[in-house]
């Protein structure tokens with residue numbers, strides 16, 4: 001694409017591109033994997049960061065509906081735009097995955113250029129630290145939507161970290177029925193209760209109960225076994241955790257009784273807009289889920305803090 005002249009005569013952005021100034025960056029478990037050198041799609045040194053809220057600082061030609069000064073959340077999936085998955089509205093399935101902070105340059109910087117289609121405008125009265133939580137809420141929005149509506153009446157969520165907690169909230173907003181959570185950490189169990197879970201138990205506490213839908217937000221062999229054996233005939237298991245290797249599934253009972261095993265991988269553009277609206281309306285309040293905010297100078301400490309089990313979401317303040 002050609003480089004266009006801006007009104008000031010400077011070398012401006014390519015068609016359809018937008019320059020952003022990241023404000024707050026969220027640290028995710030997957031960022032810690034990259035940092036430790038254990039991520040399949042990214043090796044350090046790399047610029048990390050895929051959870052970001054930003055101010056629009058420059059708008060290229062053809063970037064409709066976006067203005068300098070807008071507050072925005074950026075979809076980190078830099079999809080090709082023309083493969084079968086992209087054409088069917090599922091850019092999260094574009095292969096190979098080209099995601100900011102992994103294969104593509106991340107958002108931990110003061111200035112960055114992104115395609116306009118990745119920019120989701122947010123109302124300016126949403127607090128930046130709330131807006132910074134949009135990406136995990138978007139993950140939860142997509143994941144909850146992967147559970148068929150007729151399986152949402154009696155749900156089990158295994159694992160109440162950042163995403164598990166967000167799924168609890170998303171399910172509550174989306175009208176799910178009874179919500180049960182399995183989580184070893186008592187503080188996170190209490191949190192899940194405040195976000196709308198009806199019952200929160202430690203691993204091993206449930207008896208022989210079964211559920212119409214189960215989210216495995218851990219994806220360990222033990223949690224997958226639990227998910228597959230606790231889902232009713234005709235029910236659905238959504239794997240939302242990121243497994244670190246192959247897993248066995250109890251196929252005989254899954255096959256005979258039409259238990260569905262499905263998964264959720266990142267999100268689609270509309271999930272961002274739903275999550276922004278949830279946060280704007282107060283239906284989804286990130287407030288307490290953000291446990292720590294570090295200045296950019298303290299970024300190294302922020303990554304250390306994010307490894308500690310009693311942190312939920314750790315943010316880095318990039319710019320004012």
Ligand SMILES: [Zn+2]
Nearest residue numbers: 028029030051
């Ligand atoms: Zn993430």
Ligand SMILES: [Zn+2]
Nearest residue numbers: 080083086094
């Ligand atoms: Zn594609």
